[in-house]
Amino acid sequence: MKGFAFGQYYPANSVLHRMDPRAKVICAVAYIVASFLCKNTFSFVLLFVSAFALILISRIPLKVVLRSVRALIFIMAFTAVLNIFWIVDTAEGAVPLVEFWIIKIYTKGLYHAAFILVRILAMVIGTGLFLTYTTTPIALTDALESLLRPLAKIKVPVHAFAMMMTIALRFIPTIMEETEKIMSAQKARGADFTTGSLAKRAKALIPIIIPLFASAFRRADELATAMECRCYHGGEGRTKLRILRYHARDFLGMLWIILFIAAIVTLNILGARFGWLYTM
Amino acid sequence: MENKPFIHVQNLSYAYVGEDDRPIPVLKDLSLDIREGEYVVILGHNGSGKSTFAKLLNLVIDDYTYAEGTILVDGVDVMSPDLTDEEVLDLRKNVGMVFQNPDNQLVATVVEEDVAFGPENLGIPQPELRQRVDQALATVGMSAYAHHEPHRLSGGQKQRVAIAGIIAMKPRCMIFDESTAMLDPVGRREVLETIEKLNREEGITVISITHYMDEAARADRVIVLSDGKLLLDGTPGEVFTHSDTLRKAGLDLPQCTAVAQYLITKDLPVHGEINTPEQCAEAILNAWKKM
Numbered sequence: 014m015k016g017f018a019f020g021q022y023y024p025a026n027s028v029l030h031r032m033d034p035r036a037k038v039i040c041a042v043a044y045i046v047a048s049f050l051c052k053n054t055f056s057f058v059l060l061f062v063s064a065f066a067l068i069l070i071s072r073i074p075l076k077v078v079l080r081s082v083r084a085l086i087f088i089m090a091f092t093a094v095l096n097i098f099w100i101v102d103t104a105e106g107a108v109p110l111v112e113f114w115i116i117k118i119y120t121k122g123l124y125h126a127a128f129i130l131v132r133i134l135a136m137v138i139g140t141g142l143f144l145t146y147t148t149t150p151i152a153l154t155d156a157l158e159s160l161l162r163p164l165a166k167i168k169v170p171v172h173a174f175a176m177m178m179t180i181a182l183r184f185i186p187t188i189m190e191e192t193e194k195i196m197s198a199q200k201a202r203g204a205d206f207t208t209g210s211l212a213k214r215a216k217a218l219i220p221i222i223i224p225l226f227a228s229a230f231r232r233a234d235e236l237a238t239a240m241e242c243r244c245y246h247g248g249e250g251r252t253k254l255r256i257l258r259y260h261a262r263d264f265l266g267m268l269w270i271i272l273f274i275a276a277i278v279t280l281n282i283l284g285a286r287f288g289w290l291y292t293m
Numbered sequence: 294m295e296n297k298p299f300i301h302v303q304n305l306s307y308a309y310v311g312e313d314d315r316p317i318p319v320l321k322d323l324s325l326d327i328r329e330g331e332y333v334v335i336l337g338h339n340g341s342g343k344s345t346f347a348k349l350l351n352l353v354i355d356d357y358t359y360a361e362g363t364i365l366v367d368g369v370d371v372m373s374p375d376l377t378d379e380e381v382l383d384l385r386k387n388v389g390m391v392f393q394n395p396d397n398q399l400v401a402t403v404v405e406e407d408v409a410f411g412p413e414n415l416g417i418p419q420p421e422l423r424q425r426v427d428q429a430l431a432t433v434g435m436s437a438y439a440h441h442e443p444h445r446l447s448g449g450q451k452q453r454v455a456i457a458g459i460i461a462m463k464p465r466c467m468i469f470d471e472s473t474a475m476l477d478p479v480g481r482r483e484v485l486e487t488i489e490k491l492n493r494e495e496g497i498t499v500i501s502i503t504h505y506m507d508e509a510a511r512a513d514r515v516i517v518l519s520d521g522k523l524l525l526d527g528t529p530g531e532v533f534t535h536s537d538t539l540r541k542a543g544l545d546l547p548q549c550t551a552v553a554q555y556l557i558t559k560d561l562p563v564h565g566e567i568n569t570p571e572q573c574a575e576a577i578l579n580a581w582k583k584m
Contacts (some may be wrong), residue, residue, distance in 0.1 A: 239398035
């Protein structure tokens with residue numbers, strides 16, 4: 014349990030790792046927008062290439078990144094199949110590629126399925142590389158707090174949310190360790206978590222969950238007292254040890270994303286104008 | 294040093310609100326003074342009221358229904374209902390508190406950020422904030438762990454980080470509420486050495502609440518509470534001569550003092566103040582030579 018690391022943070026030394034987390038949040042959002050802007054084969058090819066370019070830049074092994082894609086394979090397959098069967102080419106002279114019974118598959122459907130696949134793939138890889146793989150959860154919390162600070166003016170408790178995130182992140186390993194201890198203790202008393210029907214196994218978890226909750230509440234109480242003793246009184250007038258600073262690389266990163274969006278829009282327009290291949 | 298005591302407690306009584314709103318008395322007519330720079334150990338068995346006393350000093354008690362008497366910390370009446378928020382913050386800044394469970398007082402996911410938590414709350418700007426954090430970590434000997442995650446540290450190390458978190462607020466007094474109770478012997482030694490260093494080198498007033506007699510032996514002054522009342526007050530040597538009174542309060546002498554007292558009943562002339570194993574060994578050696 015000591016070696017437990019949360020999230021998917023993958024330590025490496027790359028530009029993406031060194032970028033300011035706020036810049037990365039902005040880039041991730043922009044990248045998602047870009048993936049939705051794609052309209053034709055060329056822009057999708059560019060999107061596809063860019064996802065793999067990001068993997069190269071991040072210096073994270075392809076194998077590691079594809080692991081998170083694997084988790085979504087069912088959704089991806091489902092949407093792709095749906096597109097293949099549902100899309101009907103209404104253009105004049107469009108002939109179905111395959112036709113039997115009530116099923117008609119058009120070339121357009123195949124293209125659409127491929128587009129959707131690329132879009133999902135790019136979004137997963139893009140957000141993963143900008144955020145979870147290259148940014149520690151705590152840096153991400155800092156970034157969100159900083160980016161959402163304007164919302165505090167309309168009474169959104171931004172600081173409180175960030176504090177809750179920090180405390181949650183701090184206590185996840187502690188509570189996991191405790192769960193293991195309680196499980197061992199119950200096993201030593203003859204508890205059996207691995208055999209029997211599902212209902213029986215679920216019931217066996219009760220003697221773990223109850224002490225865990227009791228202890229979590231006690232911890233929360235003690236922590237609150239300790240925080241009060243350390244003069245905690247909300248976000249007002251607080252300073253921060255770690256101050257986020259934008260560097261040249263952050264502006265460059267954002268510039269690249271803008272150029273990327275511009276390129277996609279250009280390809281969309283050119284595609285529409287000259288009727289290149291398929292358009293969504 | 295001023296003549297005025299840093300902490301002045303007079304006729305303090307406190308009771309928790311029990312079922313049917315009946316008071317459950319914890320502290321009874323307690324009066325004592327603690328001067329700035331002292332190293333005081335408050336000893337007492339479970340339920341003697343020692344932890345409640347500490348909480349009263351640091352204003353982390355919610356219910357003052359059954360509170361009587363006065364507590365002045367640096368001249369400020371901490372039980373007064375019209376304390377302003379600034380006064381409360383100032384008080385907590387001056388009187389830092391370290392608790393028993395090292396896990397439940399660390400807030401951040403990185404050691405140095407946890408140490409910064411207190412001064413951040415006080416609004417200390419950079420670069421002073423950075424200096425305070427580095428200094429506090431150096432004082433407790435944890436500089437090498439500045440970027441570690443707290444949950445990977447040992448109990449003693451976590452507790453030292455917690456201490457650094459308080460030192461970074463630059464308090465004048467620190468209260469340790471059974472801060473070594475959950476630690477292994479190595480962790481306890483680390484923490485005790487840190488506490489002593491703070492008192493001797495930084496001049497911080499230390500109030501350590503414990504039921505370990507060995508810890509009491511190292512202090513300048515020992516206050517024994519029993520059943521909410523002040524039982525004994527004096528240097529460790531003075532207090533340990535009252536072995537019967539201590540036993541009645543549910544406390545045992547430190548092993549070495551007990552050994553020495555036993556040897557005296559067996560007509561071995563073991564004399565002098567014996568509070569530590571070293572003193573004990575020396576006294577026995579001297580007695581041996583005389584025989």
